[in-house]
Amino acid sequence: MTTTITVPVLIVGGGGAGLSASMLLSTYGVESLLVSALPTTSILPKAHVLxxxxxxxxxxxGIADEIYRRGTPQENLSYTGFYAGVQGPHPNAGREIGKLDLWGTGYRDPEYIDASPCPTTNLxxxxxxxxxxxxxxxLNPGGVRFNHELIALEQDDSGVRSTIRDKATGEEYHVHSQYLIAADGGRTVGNLVGIRLEGERKxxxxxxxxxxxxxSGVLNDDSVLLRWLANPEFGGTFTGGVLCPMGPDNWGTKSEEWVFHIGYPYGDPDAGDRDKVVAHMKTLLGMPDLDAQIHAVSVWTMEGIIADRFRSGRVFVAGDAAHKHPPxxxxxxxxxxxxxxxxxWKLAQxxxxxxxxGLLDTYEAERKPVILRNIANSVKCTQDRFQLDAAxxxxxxxxxxxxxxxLEVIWDESHPDYAERRDQVNNALAAQSGEFHHHGLEYGFTYESAAIVDDGSPVIEPIDPVRLYEPSTKPGHPVPxxxxxxxxxxxxxxxxxxxGKFVLIAGEDGQAWIEAATKLAQSTGLALEAVTVGADDADLADIRFAWLRKRQITRTGAVLVRPDRFVGFRAAQAVTDPQAVLTDALSHILSTDLGAQQ
Known part of the structure; x- marks a missing residue:
C-alpha cells in the first residue's frame, strides 16, 4: 500500500529558493515538506552575492550570522576591478584599467549604511x-528530503496530490498538500502544470x-572581489573572463579557491571540451604553467527569461523556475x-x-514587474560591456x-588622444555602475497590488531607479x-x-491607533503588534531620529507594515474611527472581511 503524507505545503527543489522557503515557512509556523531530486546541495559555485x-x-x-561568518570579509568586498589580463610578456600585462565601488563598498557607503542594518555579503x-x-x-526535522523526486502531480479544489519517488530505494509515495512551491529550476513542475518560460534565450x-x-604572487589589492580581464591578447572583457575568489578560509588575493568565468558564442563546441577550457583559462590568465587543481568545469547558457504566469491553481513557481537572469x-x-x-508570508496568512x-494572486502581481526590471537591467549591463570594450x-x-x-593610450598622458580616450573609458566604466551599485533595484523596489492600500499620495519618481534607493513610507515601499x-x-x-507579524507604527500621539490595533488583534487572532515610535514619550525611542526623518507622517499618524517589511497602509494623521479604518485596510490587504472574524 502506497503511503500518503499530508502537509500544508510541499516544496519541490532544494536550492537557494526551496531551502529558504522551508526556513521561512517554519519561522511562520507552517509545516512543510521539501523534496529535491538531487542527491545533495549544489556541487557548483553558482551565484555568490547576497x-x-x-x-x-x-x-x-536566524541564519545571517553564520552566513556572515563564512562569507567574504567586508574589507575584501569593496570594489570590482578591470585589468589588462593578469600576467604575460607585455610590460602592461595585469595593469589596472579602473575600479568601481561594489555593492556598498564594504558597508562603508553611507547610502547602504542608512538603508539597512545588514551589509551585503558574498558566499x-x-x-x-x-x-x-x-x-x-x-527548524523542520524530517521535513527536508534530498534524492527524492517528484514524478507526477494533480490538483483540484481540495489540494495538490503529488507522487514522489525515493531514488535510493525506488519506493514511491504520495504527498497531499494544500499548496506546492516549485523551486526546481523549471525542470519538472512548470511543465506539468503548463507554465512556460519566455524571453531572450541563447x-x-x-x-x-x-x-x-x-x-597570491600575481594579484594585488585585497579590496577587489571581482576581477574583469580585458585582455588585449584576446580582444576584450567578454573574451577575457572574470575571476572571483571563493575562500573558504582566506579571501582577497590569498583565497585558496577561485572561480573563473569565460564567455563563448552560443553553441561553440569548445565550451564543452574540459581540456580546451582549462587550457584556454590558463592562456587568458597569462599563466600557461599554472598549478591548479580543477574541481569542476560547468557549462551554462546565459538567458533572460520569465514565466508566463507565476501561479497555476495551487501551484506557484519561484526562483529559477519562474525566471532566469544573466549573471x-x-x-x-x-x-x-x-x-x-x-x-x-501570504501562504501562512x-x-x-x-x-x-485573493492574497495569493498578489504574489505574481508584485513579483513579476520587479523581476522584469531586474532582467532588463542584467541584459543592459551585459550589453554595456561591449561599450566598455569599444572605449x-x-x-x-x-x-x-x-x-x-x-589600450596603452589610456595610460600615456603625453599621447595627444589621452584626454579624450581616458574620458571615454571613464564614461564607459560609469555606465557599468548600474551593475555594481543597483540599490534601487536590489533594495528599493516597490509593489503595487491588491495587497497594498494606496493612500492617494503622488507617485514618487526616483532620481535614478536603478542606482539609488530613496526611503519612503508610501504604501508599497519597503519600510525605512x-x-x-x-x-x-x-x-x-x-x-x-x-x-510573520504585521506591525502598526504610530507617531508619538497616535495612541488611538494603538488601541484600535490591539482590539483588532485580540478579536481576530491576527498577529499584529502596535507601537508608538518617536523622539519623546513613545513606546520605542527613535534614538538617532532616523524614523523621524523618514516616516512622512505626523505625530498622530500611523504606518502599517506587512510581514515582509513592506508598507501596506499609511495614514498621515489621526482619523475619526481608527478601528474601522484599520479593519478596512487589513481586510483589503488580506483579501478577506476581518470585520466578520471579530
Whole structure:
C-alpha cells in the first residue's frame, strides 16, 4: 500500500529558493515538506552575492550570522576591478584599467549604511546551500528530503496530490498538500502544470571553472572581489573572463579557491571540451604553467527569461523556475529569495484562515514587474560591456599588437588622444555602475497590488531607479530602516515583523491607533503588534531620529507594515474611527472581511 503524507505545503527543489522557503515557512509556523531530486546541495559555485534585503530575510530566519561568518570579509568586498589580463610578456600585462565601488563598498557607503542594518555579503552557493539545508533541517526535522523526486502531480479544489519517488530505494509515495512551491529550476513542475518560460534565450554560453590555485604572487589589492580581464591578447572583457575568489578560509588575493568565468558564442563546441577550457583559462590568465587543481568545469547558457504566469491553481513557481537572469548585476539568487519571502508570508496568512485566496494572486502581481526590471537591467549591463570594450579600443577582430597599442593610450598622458580616450573609458566604466551599485533595484523596489492600500499620495519618481534607493513610507515601499531602543536594548525597527507579524507604527500621539490595533488583534487572532515610535514619550525611542526623518507622517499618524517589511497602509494623521479604518485596510490587504472574524 502506497503511503500518503499530508502537509500544508510541499516544496519541490532544494536550492537557494526551496531551502529558504522551508526556513521561512517554519519561522511562520507552517509545516512543510521539501523534496529535491538531487542527491545533495549544489556541487557548483553558482551565484555568490547576497544583497542587503536578502540578508534581512536571513536575519529573520536566524541564519545571517553564520552566513556572515563564512562569507567574504567586508574589507575584501569593496570594489570590482578591470585589468589588462593578469600576467604575460607585455610590460602592461595585469595593469589596472579602473575600479568601481561594489555593492556598498564594504558597508562603508553611507547610502547602504542608512538603508539597512545588514551589509551585503558574498558566499558562493556551493557553500551557502549546506548552511541553509542544515538550518532548514533544524527548524523542520524530517521535513527536508534530498534524492527524492517528484514524478507526477494533480490538483483540484481540495489540494495538490503529488507522487514522489525515493531514488535510493525506488519506493514511491504520495504527498497531499494544500499548496506546492516549485523551486526546481523549471525542470519538472512548470511543465506539468503548463507554465512556460519566455524571453531572450541563447545569449551566450558561459563556462565556469572552479579551481584551487595560489594566485597570491600575481594579484594585488585585497579590496577587489571581482576581477574583469580585458585582455588585449584576446580582444576584450567578454573574451577575457572574470575571476572571483571563493575562500573558504582566506579571501582577497590569498583565497585558496577561485572561480573563473569565460564567455563563448552560443553553441561553440569548445565550451564543452574540459581540456580546451582549462587550457584556454590558463592562456587568458597569462599563466600557461599554472598549478591548479580543477574541481569542476560547468557549462551554462546565459538567458533572460520569465514565466508566463507565476501561479497555476495551487501551484506557484519561484526562483529559477519562474525566471532566469544573466549573471550581470547578481540579482538572480537574490530575486529568488525575495520571491519566496513574498509568497511564504501570504501562504501562512491563508493557511491560518486570516486571509482569502485573493492574497495569493498578489504574489505574481508584485513579483513579476520587479523581476522584469531586474532582467532588463542584467541584459543592459551585459550589453554595456561591449561599450566598455569599444572605449578601450579592444576587439577580437584586431591583432594583439593593435589592441595593446589602442589600450596603452589610456595610460600615456603625453599621447595627444589621452584626454579624450581616458574620458571615454571613464564614461564607459560609469555606465557599468548600474551593475555594481543597483540599490534601487536590489533594495528599493516597490509593489503595487491588491495587497497594498494606496493612500492617494503622488507617485514618487526616483532620481535614478536603478542606482539609488530613496526611503519612503508610501504604501508599497519597503519600510525605512531606523534603530530604536526599548528598556536599554537597541535594535532595528524592521525586526518587529519577525515571525510573520504585521506591525502598526504610530507617531508619538497616535495612541488611538494603538488601541484600535490591539482590539483588532485580540478579536481576530491576527498577529499584529502596535507601537508608538518617536523622539519623546513613545513606546520605542527613535534614538538617532532616523524614523523621524523618514516616516512622512505626523505625530498622530500611523504606518502599517506587512510581514515582509513592506508598507501596506499609511495614514498621515489621526482619523475619526481608527478601528474601522484599520479593519478596512487589513481586510483589503488580506483579501478577506476581518470585520466578520471579530
Amino acid at each position: 544583497g542587503q534585503r536578502t540578508m534581512e530575510i536571513y536575519t529573520e530566519a 558562493p552557493q556551493i557553500r551557502l546551500e549546506p548552511v541553509l539545508k542544515a538550518h532548514a533541517e533544524k 545569449i551566450l554560453d558561459m563556462v565556469s571553472v572552479h579551481m584551487s590555485a595560489d594566485l 550581470t548585476s547578481g540579482l538572480g539568487l537574490n530575486s529568488a529569495i525575495h520571491d519566496v519571502q513574498n509568497l511564504c 491563508v493557511l491560518s484562515g486570516h486571509a482569502g485566496d 578601450l579600443g579592444l576587439s577580437p577582430e584586431k591583432t594583439p599588437q593593435e589592441n595593446w597599442a589602442s 530602516h531606523a534603530f530604536v531602543s526599548r528598556r536599554g536594548r537597541t535594535f532595528p525597527l524592521q525586526n518587529l515583523t519577525h515571525g
